[in-house]
Amino acid sequence: MRNLIIALALVVSGTLAAAQQYDVVVEGGRIIDPETGLDAVRNVGIREGKIASVSVAPLSGRRVIHADGLVVAPGFIDLHQHAQDLASQRLKAFDGVTTALEMEIGAPDVTQFLKAKEGRSLIHYGTTASHVAARSLIFGAPLPEGTILPKSGAATDQAATPEQIQRIQQRLRDEIDAGALGIGMGIEYTPGATRLEVIDMFRVAAERKLPVYTHMRSAGRVEPGSAIASVEEVIGAAAITGASLHIVHINSTCLRDSLECISLIEGARARGLDVTTEAYPYIAGMTAINSAVFNPGWREKLGIDYGSLVIPDTGEHLTKDRFDELHNSGKQQWVLIFANTQEVVDAVIPDPLIMIASDGAEGHPRNAGTYSRVLAQYVREKKTLTLIEALRKMTLMPAQMLERSTPAAHRKGRLQEGADADVVIFDPQNIADRSTFEKPMEPSVGVQYLLVGGTVLIDDGKMVPNVFPGRPVPGPRKAVTTTNR
Numbered sequence: 001m002r003n004l005i006i007a008l009a010l011v012v013s014g015t016l017a018a019a020q021q022y023d024v025v026v027e028g029g030r031i032i033d034p035e036t037g038l039d040a041v042r043n044v045g046i047r048e049g050k051i052a053s054v055s056v057a058p059l060s061g062r063r064v065i066h067a068d069g070l071v072v073a074p075g076f077i078d079l080h081q082h083a084q085d086l087a088s089q090r091l092k093a094f095d096g097v098t099t100a101l102e103m104e105i106g107a108p109d110v111t112q113f114l115k116a117k118e119g120r121s122l123i124h125y126g127t128t129a130s131h132v133a134a135r136s137l138i139f140g141a142p143l144p145e146g147t148i149l150p151k152s153g154a155a156t157d158q159a160a161t162p163e164q165i166q167r168i169q170q171r172l173r174d175e176i177d178a179g180a181l182g183i184g185m186g187i188e189y190t191p192g193a194t195r196l197e198v199i200d201m202f203r204v205a206a207e208r209k210l211p212v213y214t215h216m217r218s219a220g221r222v223e224p225g226s227a228i229a230s231v232e233e234v235i236g237a238a239a240i241t242g243a244s245l246h247i248v249h250i251n252s253t254c255l256r257d258s259l260e261c262i263s264l265i266e267g268a269r270a271r272g273l274d275v276t277t278e279a280y281p282y283i284a285g286m287t288a289i290n291s292a293v294f295n296p297g298w299r300e301k302l303g304i305d306y307g308s309l310v311i312p313d314t315g316e317h318l319t320k321d322r323f324d325e326l327h328n329s330g331k332q333q334w335v336l337i338f339a340n341t342q343e344v345v346d347a348v349i350p351d352p353l354i355m356i357a358s359d360g361a362e363g364h365p366r367n368a369g370t371y372s373r374v375l376a377q378y379v380r381e382k383k384t385l386t387l388i389e390a391l392r393k394m395t396l397m398p399a400q401m402l403e404r405s406t407p408a409a410h411r412k413g414r415l416q417e418g419a420d421a422d423v424v425i426f427d428p429q430n431i432a433d434r435s436t437f438e439k440p441m442e443p444s445v446g447v448q449y450l451l452v453g454g455t456v457l458i459d460d461g462k463m464v465p466n467v468f469p470g471r472p473v474p475g476p477r478k479a480v481t482t483t484n485r
């Protein structure tokens, strides 16, 4: 009897100790970690924002999430998210995203961007330094509050003087010192930037050992200025300077030549260059209609006419008159651009070099549905991607790109002991996008739980109110060198 009591006491005290061991335990889910290839039922113990245990043995915690039948994966990392307001962050969360970064163009003012989000962000955030904004500033036409793209004009279309190029470079260095994760270049939005100006911006990135994220100079097949030439330009700049390069939305820039463009990147990588790319699973793009993308020649370049441009809120297809009015307006209006085909998108998404990134902004369904759509359409329906490969494109690959900017990214995109507890728990049978071109703000379904830095943000399919677990990635990075080129 005495032995039994001692044994019971040991069991009880052991259980109590275990009960206090973890803040959150995710129990019985199918754990998928693309880096190690783990795909098995495990229990996950989370403590102080980190994954402390991935275990076959039962774990106890103050909060237990039962994940039977659900997939437990690293939270998705979106390298390309423009809309950074709470309404869009909420959509990203329901799409499985725990980190959403403005890397393509970059916030116009890094200090302001980071300050505005401190303590008020649902998911992790960060930005590149914006070449487009720096150029506008130096040309004396700073971007209007709340915008990231300039109206087509002198600041976008004229070549910069050598002195102006130096001032743009200095602005980018200051923005990097303020905490930028690299340099964002929307070359198509600044067609006045010469090849040399582009190379000079890559030189700043190389000097700070940071990557360049770029929306390339041009789309389509018309020469000079084809998508192929645009890929050559930035790969050339990367080769010349040594900066790492990430080419955004290869699908919407290269269109029918997307697979050719991917093969160029493959070739550059085979020659030892650090070049990566991404795509989103939609046939339309979206941008500001008064931007330089719509300077004369766009119809020939994109192979479309006015009617392929659609106003998101109203569904209005444009005519020449309506286009002229909006293109010449100072007011920034987003427009959907139907220039791609489903065949191209379906061929691009499964390609092993493609990571998934949304290019999210209000008005386009990609803002809400990108990740769930890939899981629903390519993994479940078309079966052109395995689940673990799809997750690799959403977690490990973007984390590895982010490692060029910050060692903190080694702890992201992984479901391993020591990793940040950014975790998505979803139903693989049900996960799906609901957003459409008509209703772009419909949240995805299927994400049952989402943990951001160990904090439960989505709980049993519902958003937890008044928690803001989002943190900056990686936090301000100070100058590491002041050498000139």
Ligand SMILES: [Zn+2]
Pocket (backbone or CB within 6 Å): 104, 215, 248, 249
């Ligand atoms: Zn773009």
